Amino acid sequence: MRSSGLITRACTVAFTGGALAVLPGTPGNAAPDDGYVRLAHLSPDTPAVDVYLYTAGKKTPRLVLRHVAYGALSPYQRLGSGSYTVAMRPADAAASTKPVLSTRVRVRGGGAYTVAGVGPYKGIRLDVLDDSAQLPAGRAGLRIIAASLKQPEIGVTASGKRLARDLRLATATPYHVVPARSTPVRVTGRAGARASTTVAMKAGSVHTVLVLDGAKGLRLVDLRDAAQSPRTPRGGVDTGLGGLAAVPPRHSPASPGWSLLWPGLAVLAGAAGLGTLAAVRHRHKTT
Structure with missing residues (x-):
């Protein structure tokens, strides 16, 4: 079944399947075959959902984003090259619930991608965009x-x-x-x-x-977005809408420098930890 991935202004992020680093501070932190994926909710009239990221063929998710609503984007997630599945379920639905929509993204070394839920509710789909x-x-x-x-x-x-x-x-x-x-x-x-x-x-x-x-x-x-190909995202890459919290590279999530860009955002780390979050900056203007 094809399509619709996402994230929110006040969402819960759970790292479940081992370390999933977010934007290394320098390109040297990444293995040559690593790539980057970020997730976005760009469907204006679609209700909040939970989004799961799986290694293809695995049942345990690498990343879970809960209560995802329109107008949010995650930081880039560093992943090894290979195939991954993004699945969308109704907000608070059990992980065993059949996904409403799903799609597969092929991550190539040095590549960067945005998986976005797009379109109106009745025709929503997941698109995979190349960000280089x-x-x-x-x-x-x-x-x-x-x-x-x-x-x-x-x-x-x-x-x-x-x-x-x-x-x-x-x-x-x-x-x-x-x-x-x-x-x-x-x-x-x-x-x-x-x-x-x-x-x-x-x-x-x-x-x-x-x-x-x-x-x-x-x-x-x-x-x-990602730097021009064949480079990979670097510390300070902008992600918009404050979809997830950010900390300066010198801080760890447990340090006093840990701050939330949006009220109500909770970040839950698995046993392997979060890694370092890159700085998130955004600019918008409404007229």
């Missing part, structure tokens, strides 16, 4: 993901250049090569709806701008 790009020297990459139900078709420009004319809900543009500088991004919808943000693009960086439903109109969120 080949870039010319001194340039950056920019991608747009449409995840607004209020504005199911949008136009997008960056620094005055049109990136998309009628980008539909649950679709993403390819990475566009852009100059390495602060880039104004503007989104327009029906009936004059519009929103804008500015993305700080460093040379070699790869960004995604999510277009979400906000309390008043559209909301744009800038995510810094």
Whole structure:
């Protein structure tokens, strides 16, 4: 059965199947065959769910994300190369409950991926997006993901250049090569709806701008994705929406520096521990 993975602004995260490191502080911490996966909930009208990540063929989950709601994204999870299954169950359903939706992601060494639940509730699915790009020297990459139900078709420009004319809900543009500088991004919808943000693009960086439903109109969120291929995510990679807590690399989860980015977020570590969480930063603007 295909599709729909996710996470939340106030969710519980359980690490169950051994150590699952989150974003090493430096690329040297990762084995050459390691890859990275993050999970996102981008389905505007889908209720909260629990999301499970399994090594393919295994019954014990590597990661469990509970009470996942629209508009959240996890940090990258470092995984060995191979096949993994992402499964979605109703919130608080038993782990033995048949998944509502599931999909498989093939992790390749040095690769980075976003597994996102996208589309409206009646047509929700799980998409696997490749978060790396080949870039010319001194340039950056920019991608747009449409995840607004209020504005199911949008136009997008960056620094005055049109990136998309009628980008539909649950679709993403390819990475566009852009100059390495602060880039104004503007989104327009029906009936004059519009929103804008500015993305700080460093040379070699790869960004995604999510277009979400906000309390008043559209909301744009800038995510810094994996570094350009064949590199892997590094400490400080941005993940959006405060989906999971973050601590500076010098702190351990038990130290006084441990802080929660969203109230009510609980992190539960298995016997093998959490590893170090990378810094999480986000920017959004609602108009």
